[in-house]
Amino acid sequence: SVKTIIDEGRIEPVLLGSRTKIETKMKDLGLYETLKDVEIITPRKADNFKEFYLEYTKKKQRDGVSVYHAEDLMALENYYGAMMV
Structure with missing residues (x-):
């Protein structure tokens, strides 16, 4: 998962898609506070x-x-x- 990758510090993840949809999903999964600083790119x-x-x-x-x-x-x-x- 993205959280594991961040915790291990091996790479810096980038999420692709709609910022609104991604942040909503993060909140629904209870991961927003952990992943809020991950770069999100809307192509x-x-x-x-x-x-x-x-x-x-x-x-x-x-x-x-x-x-x-x-x-x-x-x-x-x-x-x-x-x-x-």
């Missing part, structure tokens, strides 16, 4: 969102991915997270 609102979807467009252009399709894909946490790596 579409991130500073590097445009950079990521333009780069993805370049890499996937031969596969027929348009800039509009890449933008929609990059809004998904899985795609955004992969570009972060």
